[in-house]
Amino acid sequence: MSSQAARWIGQIVLYAAFAAAIAVLSQWPEYRPVAADQALLKVSFLHHGQRLQACVEQTPQELAKLPPNMRAPTRCPRERSPVTVEVELDGSLVYRQTAAPSGLSRDGTASVYRSIPVTAGAHRVHVRIRDSARSEGFDFEHEGVVQFDPLQVRVVDFSAEQGGITIR
Amino acid sequence: MNAPRPLPRLQAAWAWCEDRLDLASPRLNPLRHLGSIALLMFWVLVASGIYLYAMIDTSVDDAHASIDRLSREQWYLGGLLRSMHRYAADVLVLTTVLHLLREWSFGRFRRFRAATWWTGVALLPLITVSAIGGFWLNWDQLGQYSAIATAEWLDWWPLFASPFTRNFLGAASISDRLFSLFVFVHIGVPLLMVFGLWFHLRRLAHAAVWPPRPMLWTMLSLLLGLAAVAPVLSHAPADLTRVPEVLAYDWILLFVHPLVTVTSSTAVWLATLGLLALLLLLPFWRGAAVAAPAVAEVDPAHCSGCRRCVADCPYDAIRMVEHPTRRGFALAEVDADACASCGICVGSCPSSTPFRSMQHLRTGIDMPQQPIDALRRALRERLGQASAKSALVVFGCDHAAPVRALEAGDVAAFSLICSGMLPPSFIEYALRDGAAGVLVATCRDGGCAFRLGQRWTAQRLAREREPALRATVPTEKFACVAAGPGDILAVSEALARLRAQTTGETRSQVAVESPAR
Ligand code: HEM
Ligand code: SF4
Ligand code: SF4
Numbered sequence: 001m002s003s004q005a006a007r008w009i010g011q012i013v014l015y016a017a018f019a020a021a022i023a024v025l026s027q028w029p030e031y032r033p034v035a036a037d038q039a040l041l042k043v044s045f046l047h048h049g050q051r052l053q054a055c056v057e058q059t060p061q062e063l064a065k066l067p068p069n070m071r072a073p074t075r076c077p078r079e080r081s082p083v084t085v086e087v088e089l090d091g092s093l094v095y096r097q098t099a100a101p102s103g104l105s106r107d108g109t110a111s112v113y114r115s116i117p118v119t120a121g122a123h124r125v126h127v128r129i130r131d132s133a134r135s136e137g138f139d140f141e142h143e144g145v146v147q148f149d150p151l152q153v154r155v156v157d158f159s160a161e162q163g164g165i166t167i168r
Numbered sequence: 169m170n171a172p173r174p175l176p177r178l179q180a181a182w183a184w185c186e187d188r189l190d191l192a193s194p195r196l197n198p199l200r201h202l203g204s205i206a207l208l209m210f211w212v213l214v215a216s217g218i219y220l221y222a223m224i225d226t227s228v229d230d231a232h233a234s235i236d237r238l239s240r241e242q243w244y245l246g247g248l249l250r251s252m253h254r255y256a257a258d259v260l261v262l263t264t265v266l267h268l269l270r271e272w273s274f275g276r277f278r279r280f281r282a283a284t285w286w287t288g289v290a291l292l293p294l295i296t297v298s299a300i301g302g303f304w305l306n307w308d309q310l311g312q313y314s315a316i317a318t319a320e321w322l323d324w325w326p327l328f329a330s331p332f333t334r335n336f337l338g339a340a341s342i343s344d345r346l347f348s349l350f351v352f353v354h355i356g357v358p359l360l361m362v363f364g365l366w367f368h369l370r371r372l373a374h375a376a377v378w379p380p381r382p383m384l385w386t387m388l389s390l391l392l393g394l395a396a397v398a399p400v401l402s403h404a405p406a407d408l409t410r411v412p413e414v415l416a417y418d419w420i421l422l423f424v425h426p427l428v429t430v431t432s433s434t435a436v437w438l439a440t441l442g443l444l445a446l447l448l449l450l451p452f453w454r455g456a457a458v459a460a461p462a463v464a465e466v467d468p469a470h471c472s473g474c475r476r477c478v479a480d481c482p483y484d485a486i487r488m489v490e491h492p493t494r495r496g497f498a499l500a501e502v503d504a505d506a507c508a509s510c511g512i513c514v515g516s517c518p519s520s521t522p523f524r525s526m527q528h529l530r531t532g533i534d535m536p537q538q539p540i541d542a543l544r545r546a547l548r549e550r551l552g553q554a555s556a557k558s559a560l561v562v563f564g565c566d567h568a569a570p571v572r573a574l575e576a577g578d579v580a581a582f583s584l585i586c587s588g589m590l591p592p593s594f595i596e597y598a599l600r601d602g603a604a605g606v607l608v609a610t611c612r613d614g615g616c617a618f619r620l621g622q623r624w625t626a627q628r629l630a631r632e633r634e635p636a637l638r639a640t641v642p643t644e645k646f647a648c649v650a651a652g653p654g655d656i657l658a659v660s661e662a663l664a665r666l667r668a669q670t671t672g673e674t675r676s677q678v679a680v681e682s683p684a685r
Contacts, residue, residue, distance in 0.1 A: 011191040018198070019390050022258050022420070023398045031417035031426060033313055040411055044337055046330060102329045113323060113333045151411045155337050 034117055039148035041087070041116045041125070045158035046109040049081035049101055050132035081133040083110040087156070088126040089118065120150040127156055127165050140164045178273040180654070183615075186270075187652040190612060194650075195380040200614030202267035204379040205387055207365070209260035212391065214358065216253040219246070221355070228347040231307045232405045239401055251395030257299050258420045259391070264295060272450070274617070279460055280371070280483055280508050282451040287368040289447045294364060298357040299421045304350045309403035309412035312336075315350075317425035324433040336408055371506060373484040374620060461585075462536040463507035466500045470519045471532035473498035476634060477513035480588070482620040486513060486533075500533055510618035511535045511589030515628070518635055520591035522547075538585055543594070550580040551601045558604040560663060560670075563590050565621065568611035569651040569659045579663065587611070588621030592628045592637035595646050605670040606646040609659045615652055622650060644669045 034040065055076040063071045080101040087095040095114055102108035110131075125146045128138040142165035146154060158165045186199045194200055223246055225234035238246035268288065271277060277285040300318060304311045319332035335346050369375045378384060403415065417426075428436045468491065477500055478486045485506035491497035500513075513533045514520055520531040522544045529541040550556055555577040562579060564571025565587040575581045580603070584590055587610040595606045608629060610622040627633035629648050637646075647669070649662035 007191045011196055014189070014191065015386060015390060019394055022255060022262070023394055025420050026254065026258050026400075026418045027398070027416035029417070029419075031415045032413065033415070033429075034411050036413060038411075042337060044331075044334055046334070102326075108329050111329065111331050111334075113320075113331050115320070151413055153409050153411060157337070 034151065037120050037150055039118050039120050039150060039152045039154065041089075041118050041146075041148070041154050041156065042114070043085065043087055043095060043116065043127070043156040044113045045156075046111050047083050047129075047131060047158060047160065048109050049083045050134065051076060052079040052081050052106075052133055053077045054134065078105055078107040080107055080110070081131060083112065084130045085112055085158075086128045086138075087116065088124075089116075090124050091126075118148050120148050120152070122147050125156075125167060127158075127167075129158060129165065131160075142167065176275065179275065182270060182273040183653050186615070187612070187654060193382065194613040194615070195382050196386060197614065198263070198383070199266070199270065200612075201376065201379045201383055202263045202270055204376045205383070206260055206263040206267055207377055208379055208384060208387060209256045209263065210358075210361070210365070212256040212388070213253060213260065216249040216256065217355075217358070219249050220253060226305065226347070226351045228307060228342055228344055231305060231347070232402060235306050236402050239399065243399065247399055248392065248395045251398070251400040252391045253302075254400045254418070255391050255394045257302065258418070259387070261295060261299060261420055264291070268292075268447075277451050279451075280485070280506050284368060284371050285451055286448065287364055289444065291361060291364045291368065292444070292447075294357050294361045296424075298354055298361070300424070301350060301354045301357070303418075303422065305354055306402055307347070307406045309406060310415050310417075312406035312408065313412050313415060314422055314425060317428065321424070321428050321433050321436065324437055342408070371483055372619065373482055376614075376619075461509040463504045463509050464502045464511070464513050464533050465536055466502060466533050467530055468492060468499055470530050471499050471517075472519065473500070474518060475500075476516040476518065477533050480512055480516040480620070480624055482510065482512060482618050483508050502533070508618050509535065509537075509585065510621065511538065511585040512618060512621055512624060514540055515589045515591050515624065516635065517591070520635075521593040522591070522597040523593060535585060535589070538589075540591070543582065543584070544597075546582065547580070547594070547598060548601060551598065551603060556580060556602070558670075559602070560605050560607060560666060561598045561603045562607045562609060562659070562663065563587065563594070564609040564659070565611060567617040568615070568653055569609055569656045570653070571609050571656070571659060573656055574660055574663060586616070586618050586621035587625045588616070588618070590625065592635055595629075596638055596641050599641065599645055604645075605666045607659070607663055607666050608646070608648045609662070610648065610650050612650045612652050612655075615650075626650075 055074040058066075058071075058073060058075055063073075082098050082100050084098040085096070086093060094116055097112055097114065099110035099112050100106065101110050122145055124143070126143040127141070129140040130138045132139060140158065140160070144167065146167055148154060154167060156165065156167050182199075186197065189197045189199050191197070198205060220235075220238075223234070223238055223242075225231055235250065239250055240247070271281075271285070271288070300314060303314045316333065316336045319336060323331040323333050335342055369377065379387065403412065424436065464485075471491075473488065473491060475488060475498070478488060483506050485503045485508070486500050487503070488498040489501045491499040514531065514535055517532040520534075520540050522529060522540075529544050531540050534540055547561070551559065551561075557578075559578045559580050562571045562574055562581040564581060564583045566583050566585055568587065570583070571581045572583050573581075587608060590608065595608070598606050608625060610625050611617070613622060616622040624633060626648060628635060629637050629646070631637055631639060647662055647666045649659055651658040651662075
């Protein structure tokens with residue numbers, strides 16, 4: 001075989017190998033984001049913590065010092081409490097997070113997001129949320145047995161106005 | 169004349185691979201045309217993307233079904249284009265990374281190339297964003313996985329009051345508004361890329377925006393072949409209440425998500441930002457680079473304003489201004505920041521002819537580190553020596569085969585900054601001065617350190633480009649050979665052929681000389 005023919009064959013083999021590499025790497029090896037017997041518990045909510053300091057009644061003397069358009073009877077510091085969430089799965093703590101309020105003056109919502117892998121099956125889930133630094137203990141709680149199908153995504157949501165903590 | 173610098177190891181390794189892949193022809197060697205292949209892939213993406221956009225439904229609920237229908241019912245057109253769209257993205261990413269590695273290993277990021285380098289780096293995040301975002305538009309399980317993984321990664325930045333991940337919770341599907349944002353990103357970012365590419369190529373004259381024909385058809389057939397043999401199909405529609413079990417995964421475009429999973433968001437953000445910072449700072453790194461060489465200098469007394477240097481300069485570094493003393497004449501002016509110090513303009517200038525009678529040869533535009541006068545002197549001196557009776561003259565290039573290794577009693581070798589620096593009249597001059605033949609050794613097609621030197625030299629010697637070698641020079645008296653830096657053997661073989669040609673022997677009678685080391 002002439003060396004020119006060998007070079008052409010080499011060239012073709014090279015392009016075929018390149019094409020094969022692309023065909024393979026663009027779909028193989030297959031990827032399993034979670035094991036087949038796993039499910040996910042996603043904890044996610046936005047929540048305004050309670051005010052860090054209580055509103056105070058303004059005395060008439062204090063009010064008198066303010067310009068007339070700012071004479072509100074109570075003064076409320078804007079900063080919010082951080083929000084703490086704890087998740088227990090079958091009695092053991094799997095997640096604990098304290099989320100700071102957003103915004104430069106720390107007066108926005110605190111946000112929580114976590115995706116927790118769970119083995120499929122029934123589990124006792126206990127979620128507690130504390131949203132005020134001015135009182136002790138948790139302000140919201142939810143406990144129950146939750147069924148996780150394999151690969152199912154269940155979501156812990158929280159809205160103080162609409163029924164507190166929910167799992168769906 | 170300065171001795172050629174030893175190649176840094178990285179460059180030598182790359183050049184070695186590149187030379188090995190010149191199989192059928194350098195024009196089919198992908199390593200020599202990475203930038204233009206990447207650009208070709210970009211245009212394939214644009215063209216196939218426009219067709220897909222016209223054919224599919226871009227709403228959350230119908231996107232998946234419409235794309236799936238296209239793949240099945242219109243497999244011969246829409247289906248093929250869809251698959252080509254994906255494979256072109258794969259090839260674009262691979263060739264861009266190789267293109268970056270090549271320019272890096274050749275040290276092509278400093279001085280006059282810095283602007284090209286920086287705009288290249290800026291293209292990287294744009295390519296990544298449009299490639300990953302493309303998967304979301306299909307809104308199948310793979311798109312769902314990628315969108316959520318991306319949102320989780322972006323939420324590492326505590327910038328937004330409402331995290332991105334909240335868009336992908338529980339509810340059966342995401343909002344149409346969010347989906348419109350996906351579409352917007354996947355069309356808007358490539359538009360930004362068009363601007364980026366324009367800036368990327370702005371400083372390069374005659375940029376290779378298309379690969380050579382054989383390469384172009386090879387790459388298009390390769391995409392079509394891939395699309396026909398392994399068509400891209402959708403996964404099941406997205407379902408936010410479930411994690412997809414198995415994904416046929418595109419590791420070229422989506423490698424970042426598993427990387428975040430096995431390391432952490434923090435690690436991948438640090439690596440990404442660190443790498444980008446490193447790439448952006450690279451032009452400031454002096455490394456082993458020697459001091460910047462002198463740039464081309466114009467001599468107003470010898471510039472006639474003919475513009476040939478403007479036409480040939482690979483980096484658009486020359487413009488014409490009004491001649492300061494000769495009314496109505498133009499004068500070349502070099503932009504020192506853009507000049508690559510390649511000397512190609514010296515080869516273009518009609519005033520560079522050595523036949524001029526002046527004692528000290530001066531030309532319109534010259535390189536202070538290797539003036540054209542020094543070349544004429546050295547040539548005269550060498551051909552004047554008694555041992556040089558019927559000598560062969562070799563003109564080579566500091567960036568290609570080290571021709572000086574061939575220097576012998578009857579071989580006079582000269583290495584220029586770039587072979588494109590050689591005014592063709594020097595060939596005629598050497599022959600008149602007693603040389604038996606002249607060999608011009610350039611780098612290989614697509615291997616020029618200054619992009620265009622090899623091309624202009626080949627065209628000038630073939631009398632296709634001004635200043636052309638005069639038609640009166642007998643063809644058997646000169647030859648041109650293209651050889652890479654590690655390829656001195658090819659030059660010495662060409663020299664042996666030329667020797668045979670000039671003495672009238674046939675090629676088979678000549679034993680190939682072994683190269684002098
Ligand atoms: C979509 C991505 C890109 C495309 C389509 C592209 C395309 C091109 C093309 C067509 C050329 C001209 C080649 C020639 O005329 O010989 C070029 C040159 C160049 N590219 Fe890119 N490029 C891309 C990304 C990059 C990146 C990421 C870098 C590095 C960070 C880079 C660095 C360079 C450099 C330094 C040159 C100049 C080479 C020289 O002066 O000899 N490019 N590119
Ligand atoms: S030396 Fe090269 S880059 Fe500089 S002006 Fe001349 S041709 Fe252009
Ligand atoms: S090629 Fe020479 S003569 Fe022509 S414009 Fe350039 S410097 Fe002047």
